[in-house]
Amino acid sequence: MYAFQYHRPQSVADAAALLASDSEAKILAGGHTLLPTMKQRLAGPKTIVDLGHVAELKGITKSGNALVIGAMTTHAEVAGSEVVRGAIPNLARLATMIGDAHVRHRGTIGGSVANNDPAADYPAAVLALNATVVTNKREIKADDFFKGLFSTALQDGEIITRLSFPIPGKFGYAKFAQPASLFALVGVAVAQTGSSARVAVTGAGSSGVFRQTAMEGALGKGWSAQSLAGIATDAGKMMSDIHGDSAYRAHLVGVMAKRAVAQAG
């Protein structure tokens, strides 16, 4: 690790001020992406602003028809939350599928969404559920938030404070894990609100998480796994690596979408 200055603010305002005063400062959330990268000296931020002690970024509430999760809420907290289980049970289940137990004790929803790893699980849920990413500066709709591999609409110094998930009629997530990393080789999240459906795919797309609109159309007409029969995903837009070539990933999108619908009920 390269040396850095360390700050442990107690409030979002203090954190924002620190970030504003130092253009090279990096936010540390749960640390499970940033720290391994720094350990291998693939990243060398000069300043770290650790959000771990900002109490206002934690917590889970149901607010009207929305489930609101603080950015520094860990995956384990989401997985174990009665509020989440009551509102969107399969979102809690998704949280149990991230990394491993130890990772879930530290990794946070805000960190995962901000990092937008193309194989992370949460971005699929955020996109399928049409969630709103709330920052210290504004609210960003999911469709406007994810901008490609490791890229988001967040500006320098902007801090995700919470995520607001409209509570859907149905939600499901199915993941096929990459055997080594346990990240999603393909993960598909499906949501139904009223009669409209949203389908978001992680792990597979060469531009990161994306919506599978043909599947959304089919599920909008009839919410069942069978409705997805014969709907192909363009292999040309899939990633390819030793764990899965683009044809395999495109195929798995179909398989996982059906399983996600079945899980959603």
Next chain:
Amino acid sequence: MFFRKKDSDRAPEAAAPPAAAAKAGDGTVSVSLTVNGTPVTASIDPRTLLVQFIRENQRLTGTHVGCDTSQCGACVVHLDGRAVKSCTVLAASVDGGKVTTIEGLAKDGKLHPMQEAFREHHGLQCGYCTPGMIMSAIDIVNRKGTNLDEATVRHELEGNICRCTGYHNIVAAVRAGAANMSSSRQAAE
């Protein structure tokens, strides 16, 4: 996924850290935490990982490092009662926290039931992954209860890699240790 490949062709000078970064490291940060019940305060380089703090500052070498990608679980300790990978936590971040390491499990010379179970069921060979395994196993019991079926244990051990045992006896040990934690009412730390 986690990491972008290092550009192996970049000029060596480009790899050098900016001078300012080195200077920034001159500032230390104070951290106070409890390690195995003992309060500790130290002034540390901010880049000190919790595992380094435990091994080098506290000289508790039972916690091991087996990888650099947060996967193997040899470094698992309990932070405020929950299992974490101490190789992926800054010591500075856990200011005010309570840390339990493998050395803190036995009380008054009496082994924790999970330690006993690993010995009784031959749940270890070289011993290197063992501290992390035992800390994880206790965490599983804390989360999932003392009556654990085989499938649950196998799934819950996904964050710990053992190269020696084939897990067969680790699974047996975790299940037996869990049951013994129930009977000895030592489930929670």
Next chain:
Amino acid sequence: MSATGIGASVRRKEDQRFITGKGHYTDDINRPGQAYAVFVRSPHAHATIKKIDTAAALKSPGCLAVYTGADVAADKVGGLICGWMIHSKDGSPMKAGAHPALASGKVRYVGDHVAVVIAETLAQAKDAAEKVGVDYDTLSAAVDVATAQSNGQPQVHEEAPNNTVYQWHLGDKAAVDAAFAGAKHVTKIDLVNNRLIPNAIEPRAAIGEYDSGTDSLTLYTTSQNPHVARLVLAAFIGLAPEHKLRVIAPDVGGGFGSKIFIYAEEVICLWAARKINRSVKWTGDRSEAFLADAHGRDHATHAELALDGDGKILALRASTKANLGAYLSTFASSVPTYLYAPLLSGQYNIPAIYCEVDGVYTNTAPVDAYRGAGRPEATFVVERLVEVAARETGTDPAEFRRKNFITAFPHQTPVIMAYDAGDYDACLRKALELADYGGIGARKAESAKKGMKRGIGLSAYIEACGIAPSAAVGSLGAGVGLWESAEVRVNPTGSVEVLTGSHSHGQGHETTFAQLVSGRLGIPIEQVTVVHGDTDKVQFGMGTYGSRSGAVGMSAIYHAIDKVIVKAKKVAGFVLAVPEESVDFKDGIFSSTATNNTLTFPEVALQAYIAHKFTGAQLEPGLKEGAFFDPTNFTFPSGVHICELEIDPDTGATRIDRWTAVDDFGELINPMIVEGQVHGGVAQGVGQALLEGAVYDKSGQLVTASFMDYAMPRASNLPSIKLAMSHTRCPSNPLGIKGCGEAGAIAAPAAVMNAITDALGHENIAMPATPLAVWRAAQKSPTKMAAE
């Protein structure tokens, strides 16, 4: 059988320290004044080093020294050696290039050692290492073993034209050709034995220490064989005379072969310690382990089996290209030759066998012994061949094997080995029963209803281990003997220290060796301590690999105990005032028909040391004996493993549903530990078959360079293992035991792949059978295809 003697599942003595965090691994050790070493490694698979600029690094804060290949050469530090000479078919010796500890002029794989930077702290060493400027002229790389010998390929070493280290063969080619000419059926397969990365969970580490007062060196290191390390470092690399060099291998966190070898890092730490007169510590990180620990396997093989009209095997032939990597590691040359081809007879009566092996240099990490070392590769060839042959001839695979089993012993195979004892059908029968082989049809139908494909696969393995005898391996080219030594020191109070040349890094020697002593001397196991891993304590030893510690190491202890008993009886004779010949020793008690008095073992021990009852002319005081044991043959464990699995054709995911193993390790010292060895071996074999595979890209970059891409077996990848034993006593050691450390890894890959191909209905899939590979294979029609 006593509760702590031979045959008891005694709980391990060493566990107390491991379960309480009190183990002492190399990285746990810190020496006064210690400095830290970081290696600058090649980012290129193949390049000429034009210039190394160390000036900026030397000015970096805390930097103590930067050394390059030029410094190593100037100090005349010897190169790393390969200790096994292989001769080609034409009689010429293998063509090996030099292997300097720091690269000289050229780098040959990604991770090759270019320079070492030593600084006050690890962070400072890393900072300085980034400032070492290396100017490379990159060259194209020879990466693929299949093409590396072609004309026009990049040359890894000038000494080895066409990257060919040797073209070796074994067997009677003419007899084999004649048998094939007369065959009714020939089965042909092409196999890849995938390259594996050992990944002991403890990364390698080394601390070199120099004592200028005595001009002596100490090396703390993660070694499976500290004495061999000392011998090589002293006699070949020339760092210090053997008596001025102490090598300590403390607790070692798994080896699996990868910690046998003498690596550049420990050479450099030791050498640099003298140069800077400070202790120098290096602890590898996982990324370095991926790049620069010796890898395993990596064979490409074409094999054929000739059958007569009754399904009897007439002959086997195999042609293998073995990737040896960029340099010959310590025992690399022997693994794909004498540790491989002599096992191609399997458990079968095969009248004629011929095998040719090309050892090939590539611009990849060195390849050497990994758990099983050659025998897994041989078993994979034999057991895939017989499985496919059975299927092609419409014979039940179990029946096909049975029909061809060797049934009379001793049995001389056509490829060196003389199998001493075994009962192959006993293991097969038991395994089929435990696996409910007869019920597989119904279970397949159940799976099919769920849209799943179920398959079952057998692997009837044999291996040669307990590696020794010295004369035999010497005749095959080994540069060392493969005996083992032991010393049994009885203290005046009757407690015992056993000093052994074996090294435990997970095998449980502190328990099993103590069981032997406890059982034979009739003393409590708590009274026995096993000492190993320190060249200043143990006189010499060959270390632990090739499943040799029980059969060879413990046998040496057995003989030393014999001598202790002989001496103790003499002492007892004097004390009891009876003729020595009348003294009997049983269950820890010395008695004599000539008296009603008896003596316990501790009483005799004390008498041996106080020496009041005999004169120096009659008997030497003391009670300490040593032995060197060199067996007359390898041991030949065998068994049958059966894998039953289910494939999800939609995703390619494979789930192992049942694993049944029946192994014959002869007599068992500690069944619990033996079973644990099988479990671990099976996991590594399953890992090879389903998950693990080192992948280099065309330029020689390692794609699978971390646990993020190299899939290690996890608990959820494995089933519980149903394990039973058969017991055919081994005649070549006094304990009747056979090696058990590698059997699982030897048996498992073929069992898995036979099950997968059974489920798929065709043979067209290679290891590792990842979900991607299985999904692709599941797209192909389930008809018999030519081969993989």
